[in-house]
Amino acid sequence: MFIWLVIWILSIVIATRVAANRGNSEGWAFFWAVLFGPLGVVIALVLPRNERKLEDEALSSGEYKKCPHCAEIIKSEALVCRYCGRELTMPDVTQPHTGSVFKSDEVALEQKASKHISFRD
Numbered sequence: 001m002f003i004w005l006v007i008w009i010l011s012i013v014i015a016t017r018v019a020a021n022r023g024n025s026e027g028w029a030f031f032w033a034v035l036f037g038p039l040g041v042v043i044a045l046v047l048p049r050n051e052r053k054l055e056d057e058a059l060s061s062g063e064y065k066k067c068p069h070c071a072e073i074i075k076s077e078a079l080v081c082r083y084c085g086r087e088l089t090m091p092d093v094t095q096p097h098t099g100s101v102f103k104s105d106e107v108a109l110e111q112k113a114s115k116h117i118s119f120r121d
């Protein structure tokens with residue numbers, strides 16, 4: 001009796017995890033697993049992946065971006081698309097803002113220093 005309780009609870013946990021990983025409703029997976037136990041896991045595995053939701057989640061995580069040439073999902077750091085092989089220009093928005101501020105400060109200091117030297121001459 002106790003072993004079935006463990007199997008049922010494990011089935012519910014696994015079914016909801018599988019559903020989440022495949023972009024499907026965790027609520028429905030929970031429902032099926034409560035009703036059918038291990039069969040709920042099978043249902044979660046058999047249901048087709050929700051590619052649209054997985055795509056949206058990947059894009060919103062910031063870890064992935066859409067290739068502007070072929071519209072496939074690729075890693076944010078990618079410089080070449082793995083699907084169409086075309087080069088991607090890196091937008092500056094991925095760079096931390098403070099980095100550019102420090103760089104411009106450095107340039108300003110260098111300019112001040114060179115001006116100071118030229119005044120002295």
Ligand SMILES: [Zn+2]
Pocket residue numbers: 067068069070071072081082083084085086
């Ligand atoms: Zn591409």
